[in-house]
Amino acid sequence: MLESTVAAIGPLDESAMAAARELHGRLTKPAGSLGALEPLSVRLAGLAGGCPPPLPEPAAVAIFAGDHGVHAQGVTPWPQEVTAQMIGNFLAGGAVVNAFARQAGASVTVVDVGVATPLPVDPAATAAAGDTTALAGPRLVAANVRPGTRDMTVTAALTRDEARAAVETGIRIAQELIDAGAGILLTGDMGIGNTTPAAALIAAFTGVDPAQVTGRGTGVNDETYRRKVDVVRAALDRHAPDPADPLGVLAAVGGLEHAALAGLILSAAARRVPVLLDGVIAVSAALAAAAFAPDAVGAMVAGHRSAEPGATAALRHLGLDPLIDLGLRLGEGTGALLALPVVTGAVRVLHEVATFDSAGVAEK
Numbered sequence: 252m253l254e255s256t257v258a259a260i261g262p263l264d265e266s267a268m269a270a271a272r273e274l275h276g277r278l279t280k281p282a283g284s285l286g287a288l289e290p291l292s293v294r295l296a297g298l299a300g301g302c303p304p305p306l307p308e309p310a311a312v313a314i315f316a317g318d319h320g321v322h323a324q325g326v327t328p329w330p331q332e333v334t335a336q337m338i339g340n341f342l343a344g345g346a347v348v349n350a351f352a353r354q355a356g357a358s359v360t361v362v363d364v365g366v367a368t369p370l371p372v373d374p375a376a377t378a379a380a381g382d383t384t385a386l387a388g389p390r391l392v393a394a395n396v397r398p399g400t401r402d403m404t405v406t407a408a409l410t411r412d413e414a415r416a417a418v419e420t421g422i423r424i425a426q427e428l429i430d431a432g433a434g435i436l437l438t439g440d441m442g443i444g445n446t447t448p449a450a451a452l453i454a455a456f457t458g459v460d461p462a463q464v465t466g467r468g469t470g471v472n473d474e475t476y477r478r479k480v481d482v483v484r485a486a487l488d489r490h491a492p493d494p495a496d497p498l499g500v501l502a503a504v505g506g507l508e509h510a511a512l513a514g515l516i517l518s519a520a521a522r523r524v525p526v527l528l529d530g531v532i533a534v535s536a537a538l539a540a541a542a543f544a545p546d547a548v549g550a551m552v553a554g555h556r557s558a559e560p561g562a563t564a565a566l567r568h569l570g571l572d573p574l575i576d577l578g579l580r581l582g583e584g585t586g587a588l589l590a591l592p593v594v595t596g597a598v599r600v601l602h603e604v605a606t607f608d609s610a611g612v613a614e615k
């Protein structure tokens with residue numbers, strides 16, 4: 252499934268992009284006046300293979316949840332149980348992501364890909380694979396590969412088979428959401444401790460030093476921050492992951508939600524549906540996706556610039572400019588949801604704005 256998904260990812264359609272550029276030149280606005288929205292809309296035309304590209308509707312957020320063995324190293328002040336407890340909150344509609352999803356009209360799918368503690372929800376109420384109500388949400392998909400990763404400072408976080416199973420879960424979830432009609436996928440994450448493997452993935456794929464890509468996550472103090480940098484460095488020294496082997500990198504220093512997000516991104520790219528990236532966990536997964544298939548970057552839209560320093564290093568490596576920069580450092584998909592109207596606006600211009608000719612407006 253991973254190999255066929257990677258094989259299905261191709262370059263942007265140049266003729267659709269040329270058509271979008273040409274149309275932009277005829278719309279009733281000065282050339283270039285919509286700034287970053289113009290190249291974004293051109294790229295989405297190239298992704299769709301036509302101009303105008305479809306409006307990115309409806310939107311579907313997929314929140315992948317997992318726990319982390321490296322939690323034992325004291326890299327976050329929060330107890331591991333908060334991952335499972337927040338899943339309960341997502342399903343009850345009480346988290347920030349739910350508020351923003353209601354505002355944006357997006358569905359919320361929560362995927363347990365590797366939570367370590369019992370979920371505060373009735374397993375019988377979870378959605379079955381292939382559920383045709385995929386866009387109704389919030390709903391829970393049970394797809395636990397293992398109850399949290401192993402401590403990456405001691406051993407590989409995952410086996411290659413476990414990493415593959417998580418990537419393929421992400422691929423399957425994307426397929427399900429797209430089959431149910433989603434016009435854009437938004438990445439979400441929940442996993443106490445997950446900014447530590449995100450920093451390790453970013454250092455591994457970009458080659459930037461751990462001290463530059465490790466951030467304060469949920470807001471750790473100076474002492475915990477120093478330990479976190481040491482933990483990231485120790486894990487990289489122990490495993491020396493090869494950035495040309497993304498499955499190996501994900502297995503050595505990744506997380507189950509990071510691997511699943513890489514799969515979701517690859518699957519969206521293969522189906523030529525845009526994927527709106529959230530914060531540092533999302534962009535660390537995007538680096539893995541780009542290592543599997545460089546053309547996958549064509550389907551990625553960077554929603555926002557997370558306050559985590561690793562996010563900026565990852566975006567630079569991917570060649571992506573974030574749409575908004577609000578100092579957010581939450582995750583869950585919140586930054587992607589806030590950026591969604593910008594993406595929709597960029598495409599809507601190509602559908603609805605009159606040309607100088609049709610509107611009878613004089614050109615310069």
Ligand SMILES: Cc1cc2ncn([C@H]3O[C@H](COP(=O)(O)O)[C@@H](O)[C@H]3O)c2cc1C
Pocket residue numbers: 326327328329333337440441442443444445446447467468469470581582583
């Ligand atoms: C109540 C709560 C809600 C969250 N929602 C997202 N995160 C975010 O913070 C965590 C990562 O930060 P660190 O690596 O420092 O643990 C992840 O769960 C991420 O999704 C949350 C964290 C907390 C505590």
Ligand SMILES: O=C(O)c1cccnc1
Pocket residue numbers: 446467468469529530531532533557558559562579580581582583
């Ligand atoms: O950028 C993020 O997504 C992020 C930052 C801090 C904590 N959790 C998530």
